[in-house]
Structure formats: C-alpha cells, structure tokens
Amino acid sequence: MNYQSSLEFLFQALPMFQRVGASAFKKDLSNTLKLCAHLGNPQNKFKSIHIAGTNGKGSTAHALASVLQEARYVTGLYTSPHLKSFRERIKINGIEIPESEIVNFVKAHKVYLLELKPSFFEMTVALSFDYFARMGIDYAVIETGMGGRFDSTNVINPILSIITNIGFDHEQFLGDSLDKIAFEKAGIIKEKVPVIIGQSQAATTEVFQNKALEKVAPITFADQSIHARFNGYSEDSDGKNRVVYEIEGTSSYIKKVHLDLLGNYQSKNLPGILASINILKSQGLLIDQKQLFAGLANIVANTGLKGRWQTLSTNPLTICDTGHNIDGIQDIVAQLLTLKNDQQLYMVLGMVKDKAHDKVFEKLPKEARYVFCEADQPRSMPAEALKNLAAGFGLKGTVVTEVNAALAYARGKAKPEDLIFIGGSTFVVAEINDL
Known part of the structure; x- marks a missing residue:
C-alpha cells in the first residue's frame, strides 16, 4: 500500500462523521478499547491532557501544546477535523505525522481493522495513540471530537481535563439543552483528576460540580479568578502583529500576554489556558514565564494552526x-x-x-x-x-x-x-x- 491507498482505506472503508454525519456517531467506546488493546494500550504509555467543549477547544489545545514545546517537552497534539491534510490531526512538536507512519499502520493492522470495523474516528484516535507511544513523547494534548462521554478519545486517563465552554452544537447527538450538552462533555472528568472549566455558565455549573464531586476531581472555574481583557494590537520585535491582553485576577501571576491568535474571542479561552498552566506547574512541569510568553505568542508558528481569524x-x-x-x-x-x-x-x-x-x-x-x-x-x-x-x-x-x-x-x-x-x-x- 502507498499513502494514497492508505488514506482511501481510512476515508472510504470506514464511516466518518465529517462526511456522513449521524451514521458515524456511536454511543459506545468498545471498539476503541478493543483497538487500543490490540495495539498494546498505547494510551497508557504517555501523559495526556484532555480537552472538550463546544467552542475554543482547538485554540486551547494548540496554545497548551505551544507552551509545552517552548518548555522543551516533546509534545504530541491530536485535533480534529483537519483542513488541508489528514496529517494535520496528529503532530509531534508541530510536525505532522509522516506519510510512512500512516501507511505502516494500515498495513500492519488492516486484517484486524476489517474484522473489527471501527469508525474513521476510532481508528484515527488509535493511530495517534500508537504513534505517540512509539515516539516516546513526554505529553499529549488530546482534543475530543464532538462530545466527551462517548468520544473515542475518552479512553485516556489524563493528568488534567479541560472543558472550555458549552454552547448549542450537534444537538441531535448531545442534547437540546445546555445542561444535557454539559453532561456529555463532563464525561471526560476522571477519578481524582483535576478539571478546569473555562467559562462559568449558570445552566452548566451544577452539572460540572456534580460530576466532579462524583469523581472526587478537584474543579476550578477559571474565569472566576482569572480575567483577560483585550488591550489592542502590537507589532512585536519579529515584525508580527499580535493581540495584547491584560490579565487580572488572584490566580494569575502574569499581567500581560501577547497572543498570535487574532480573534478577540480568545479572551474567553485565555483564563482556562492560564489556569491549566498553573495546574500543570503544580504537578511538577517546569514552565517558566519566558516559555509561557513565547508559547502564547507563537502558537501558529509552533503548531501550524490554521483558520482561526x-x-x-x-x-x-x-x-x-x-x-x-x-x-x-x-x-x-x-x-x-x-x-x-x-x-x-x-x-x-x-x-x-x-x-x-x-x-x-x-x-x-x-x-x-x-x-x-x-x-x-x-x-x-x-x-x-x-x-x-x-x-x-x-x-x-x-x-x-x-x-x-x-x-x-x-x-x-x-x-x-x-x-x-x-x-x-x-x-x-x-x-x-x-x-
């Protein structure tokens, strides 16, 4: 098999929500668990950060990956969907998975995949976990697809869970009210694993508090103690325009950041990003202020993120x-x-x-x-x-x-x-x- 035929196997032989919608959505993790077991449970061989939410989870994932890269950690990043190339979904230190890795994965496991018949998303998640484990990464930042509770990524046991916000999207799968959607997203909260909620919302707060209580998971509502205020634009020393945010709050040790993601809506994501860095540092990750600033100022350059303002x-x-x-x-x-x-x-x-x-x-x-x-x-x-x-x-x-x-x-x-x-x-x- 070559790269093109391997891609055709992924895209055409298996259902995919991106193309066919409802028929690719499964309320079941059994296929992902079986596939991971077949691969030797690679998801247990690296530390991970799990991110769900309606809006902002992609920006948050790329921001955290960029900061970890600046702190010299070998960082895996799994996101979806891709824009130009399937390989965008799976990166290590901003470099897309090589074509050969995809070819070899399909070659090695094609017989089992045809027998199991996993969805496109189930197989892509397994491919990413297998690749990250074999490459010996330090940390992986894993973005959920559509939901949380039954999302294929939800077989990991992360060191930190993040839920950015809850809004109306995919209601036919996740529920027709904010509290129902929040319940699905809250499915990523794990036993005794800290969880960051990026945006406090009256309709969802109790859902998250109850799930965190059930799981004995320390919960932080980031926007209750950290605030990011848009403060114009700057042309930095490298000649690039960035957005300046003033940071206020009792849980923030910095006062100003420059962000190369130019959408003003990033002010909603920054409290969760900064609160997450605080938790990671409390867990022993070595991230200094210079590395944090550089990571936030160079998200696009470090990770290749496209399509955000x-x-x-x-x-x-x-x-x-x-x-x-x-x-x-x-x-x-x-x-x-x-x-x-x-x-x-x-x-x-x-x-x-x-x-x-x-x-x-x-x-x-x-x-x-x-x-x-x-x-x-x-x-x-x-x-x-x-x-x-x-x-x-x-x-x-x-x-x-x-x-x-x-x-x-x-x-x-x-x-x-x-x-x-x-x-x-x-x-x-x-x-x-x-x-």
Whole structure:
C-alpha cells in the first residue's frame, strides 16, 4: 500500500462523521478499547491532557501544546477535523505525522481493522495513540471530537481535563439543552483528576460540580479568578502583529500576554489556558514565564494552526474563520463590526445541512452583501437553498456555488477599503486555496 491507498482505506472503508454525519456517531467506546488493546494500550504509555467543549477547544489545545514545546517537552497534539491534510490531526512538536507512519499502520493492522470495523474516528484516535507511544513523547494534548462521554478519545486517563465552554452544537447527538450538552462533555472528568472549566455558565455549573464531586476531581472555574481583557494590537520585535491582553485576577501571576491568535474571542479561552498552566506547574512541569510568553505568542508558528481569524489578504482585507455554531458566529460578527466603519462588508458563506440555520441567520448583519456557496462535501447545504433561507431573515445576496469562485466574486465586487469574511463551515474554510 502507498499513502494514497492508505488514506482511501481510512476515508472510504470506514464511516466518518465529517462526511456522513449521524451514521458515524456511536454511543459506545468498545471498539476503541478493543483497538487500543490490540495495539498494546498505547494510551497508557504517555501523559495526556484532555480537552472538550463546544467552542475554543482547538485554540486551547494548540496554545497548551505551544507552551509545552517552548518548555522543551516533546509534545504530541491530536485535533480534529483537519483542513488541508489528514496529517494535520496528529503532530509531534508541530510536525505532522509522516506519510510512512500512516501507511505502516494500515498495513500492519488492516486484517484486524476489517474484522473489527471501527469508525474513521476510532481508528484515527488509535493511530495517534500508537504513534505517540512509539515516539516516546513526554505529553499529549488530546482534543475530543464532538462530545466527551462517548468520544473515542475518552479512553485516556489524563493528568488534567479541560472543558472550555458549552454552547448549542450537534444537538441531535448531545442534547437540546445546555445542561444535557454539559453532561456529555463532563464525561471526560476522571477519578481524582483535576478539571478546569473555562467559562462559568449558570445552566452548566451544577452539572460540572456534580460530576466532579462524583469523581472526587478537584474543579476550578477559571474565569472566576482569572480575567483577560483585550488591550489592542502590537507589532512585536519579529515584525508580527499580535493581540495584547491584560490579565487580572488572584490566580494569575502574569499581567500581560501577547497572543498570535487574532480573534478577540480568545479572551474567553485565555483564563482556562492560564489556569491549566498553573495546574500543570503544580504537578511538577517546569514552565517558566519566558516559555509561557513565547508559547502564547507563537502558537501558529509552533503548531501550524490554521483558520482561526486568519488574514488571507489585504486591500480588501479578507479574513476566514472556522467558527460555525451560534456562539462562534456571534463572536465573529462582533469583531467584524469593530473593523467595519463605512466600508462594505461582504460575507462569503456556506453551511452544513444539520445546523440551526435560523438561529445563525438571526446573528448575521443585514447590511452585509452575501455570497452563498457550498463546500464539495455531502453534508453541505446547497447554496441556493441557503440563499432562500437567508432571505427570510433579510439577508440578501447571490449564489456562486464553488468556494474559491465565490471568494473571487466577492473580491471582484469589493473596493480596496472594504472587508470580506469567508466561513460559516469548517468545510468552506478547508477549501480556500489561499489558506
């Protein structure tokens, strides 16, 4: 087998939520446990940090991995979904898993995989654990996929659990209320393992407190003692623009950080990130202030993170972001409106079928000009249908089906001083040629 045929085996022979939706979702960890046992339980051969949440878990995972790398720990990072390459999901010190590792894994275990019939996600998780264990990493930062309790990553026994926030997303699988969704995410809380809750929410606090009590797990609500306040932008000595955050609170020993993730919504993630570093240091990890600052200032360079408030070009300023649920879109719109004065805002938008479209449309600015598109993906909402739905909310625009053609159309209409945003779905961002 070569790399391409190995990928085809992963993508086509096995169900995958990213492509087929509900049929790939299993409320059962048995396949992952069997597969890990077949591999010699690699998940028990390294220390791990487990992260769940509706929004912010990817940014938090990459931030912590970056800090650990700066502290000279060999750091594995498992995230999903990928944007451009499957190999983005599995990294060590920011370097993607080699093609040969994927080929060898499929070759060595193909017979067993055909017999067990695990999902794409179950097999990818096992592949990452096996790779991390064989490479002898110090720590792994593991991001859950959709939920927590039945997420395939939930076979690890981490040294720290983190839940970033709870919002409405994947309600058909996780529940139709915040407390039900929180219950699923709380499934990553383990016996006597500290847990950080990034954002306090009235509807979810009791859920997390009860689960932590049940598991005798020390619980910290990060935003109750650490606050991050946006304080503008700076051009640092390396010539790169970064966001400056003032840090306040009794649990923070630093007063200011520079972050290379430019979305203002990172202010919601920073308390959880800083509280997590405090816990890790209390467990004996050696992370000094200089390494912490460098890790937060160089997340993109250290980990290769893409698609988080990423500038694609200027004149006109063109920004993409993978935020796709109600809370994510609301944060994106809020920041876009701070950038827009008298300029025209163009929104190049595509979404998947199984989202709460009406709730998202309620958050979108009516004065924007919309270009509706669709990613080349079975779960995508047809662009024409998206336009028709949006019209009912006073959102007007045109249809240009292919993602890059839609972006080119917006650029052709926009003046140099105007503002273009492209997103609405991770799949849309993944297809941008400029990314």
